[in-house]
Amino acid sequence: MTLPTEQKVPDINAVEAGLVRAGYIPNRQIATALFLALRLQKPILVEGPAGVGKTELAKAAAQFLDLPLIRMQCYEGLDESKALYEWKYGKQLLYTQILKDKLGESFRDAEDLGAAMRRLNSVSDIFYSFDFLEPRPLLRALQQQGGAVLLVDEIDKADEEFEAFLLEILSDYQVTIPEIGTVGAITPPVVLLTSNNTRDLGDAMKRRCLHLHIGYPDQKLEERIIDSRVPGVSEVLRKQLVAFVQQLRTVDLRKLPSVSETIDWARALLLLHANELDVETVQDTINVLLKFEGDVNTGQRRAAELTHKARREAGGEAAQAAD
């Protein structure tokens, strides 16, 4: 298992290039994190505001490593029967019926009860076995032949009990099923956990993970992201819209616009055939960027000022680039 990864990711640059090929523009830290995760076989805990590409990172990593992505969305009340495995109860019930008939047939000629019991003991018990096991995401990730990328999304939404339960998987890549025993991973999966920080995760959890914090990207990186995700946008518009969003993030808002919102906005502007940013377009479309009424009002009020600033900045840079 080590050989293919080592070949695929000889260094951090290779990870960076691979993610770019998969359509994800990482900063250096993100690439370093993935590189380390692959080399040290440790899970990554990704934290950061919503919409900065935490989940996307897992998808891109799966694509780049050419592994299946197994996603588990966490929510309150999630328990092991939904995350790890479940018995196929219907099938088990049927099995007991068949068993009864079959046993009746074969025991008919047993001379006494003792003999019947001996025969019963010689029949292998498959009632609790893999045949009746319905693997859920976690178990599935462990059972993948060539490994997998396991995305445990929004771990902070799950209960603390569940978090504790995950520890075994995260540190040893194995799970314990009481009726069967310990099931180890065929190939340790690449594990990414994401958190929006709605509650503090336990220290035990954090200790086992590499901790990656993804913040909002800077102007350059965001431009590259837009370029990669919405290729149709002209260079001038791209510079301007990114500059606008960057400035909007410095305004006191309830929910700052994230990368995903920038992408949506770029798409919207593209659909409207905008070539450059102007105040009117901004005011019409700002609800793509801002998701709360109060924020939208603030945004609209300051749209003119920010648009001019963004145009000046982007223009200035464009002029410099031309020099």
Place this chain on the structure above:
Amino acid sequence: MSAIAPSAQTNEVILRLLRAARGNGVRVSVAEAIDAFHTVATVGYDDRQALKDSLSLTIAKTAEEKALFEQCFDLYFRREAIALSGAGLPARDGAEMPDGEGTPAQGPSAKGGSGGGDGQGNGMGTGQGNGSALGRMLMARDEVGLAAAMEVAAEEVGVSNISLFTQTNMYARRILDRMGMRALEAEIERLRLSENPADARLAEALEAARADLIARARGFVERQLALFGAETRREIREGALRTAQLSSLDRRDFERMHALVRDMAKRIASKYGRTRHRDRKGVLDIRRTLRRNMSFDAIPFRTVWKREKIDKPKVMAICDVSGSVAQVARFLLMFLYMLTDTMRDIRSFAFSADLIEVSDILEREDIEPAIVKIIEAVGFRSTNYGKALEDFDNLAMSDLDRKTTVIILGDARGNRNEARVELMEKIFNRSSRVIWLNPEHRASWGTGDSDMPRYVPFCHQAYTCGTIAHLERIVHDLLRDAA
């Protein structure tokens, strides 16, 4: 990127970095330290940024810790060039070099001899043109050499053990001695006495360089202090706070104390949070259902529902915020707030004479405004325990049951009002436990207007709770028994 086999030297560099990080407030467990070594072995030292990023990923686990760590990392690996006085030499590329390679890992092999031992013994005896090794380096403006020599000397005198600012001069002097300062001084002295004007000029130049070097060494040691001393300072301060009498704390400490209490609350919550199971009514326990219905051919006539045993620690906390406990009232309320945060089934009350229920305030408001609100409502008046107990009797006595723990925070100084011990007895009889936490020391219970001895028979436990350390122990006991 080649993996560097971890030698004792590189290990030392990382270990000290981790120690510095700990001192600056990044929590690094042993497991994480081991991870850090694996990380370094994987990434190597070549790429400073990659090293920083990877270590940050491995050991810093919150955004704040990351900022702290990165700051610490930069400070640790900053090796300023020794800019020589007057020369105004623009920092050559060499100024960067020690940053990249002058880590102690390489230092000793390159400069160990010339910097450490050589200088002291040799300098005196050599001829005029030669001078001391340190002098030669200063004159040659060998910044890399000087930086490395200082690094080695610092290592030898164990500068990373520095813990207090009063040690700065001592360590600076020791480092300079190691670098051959005595030989340099002797050389300067000799040059000064010489008749040759060129020598006198050289002496002057050396003197200036020497002064500069001393300043450098001090600066160097101060940086080490910032890195390695922080831990000791914090330990001393927090240790002192933990055991300080609550009544003698001042406003500034309160902030720090607040953080300590919050820390403690978090620890307690994470430790005991899991004992409060959720009710899972309506989920069929298939395994047990099948088992129970084996006699019916596994046809589920009798269903078994999943249910986890829930043991809710039901707590009522009564907090004295009257004038007699003015000094600790804020603290007691802080504690109450913390309890409310940690336990689910808790009702809290505050009183001076009149007693009101404050559960809502504590639950909804942040800690500071909550405390202010409560103190405004009932705080700092003259105490009347009898009246307070009476109010409690009206408000909540009927809700007491055999599962309830009652915690009373107060000094039991009732201004010689009627103590209403019979109400206390009633509480005692109806509840499972009564715990009295008194900020006063046991010796002063019963002195003056203290009714404590009269109440004590009706408490299952009565503790002195004068310091954070006390409090922590009590809360642990309480939660363990209640859960």
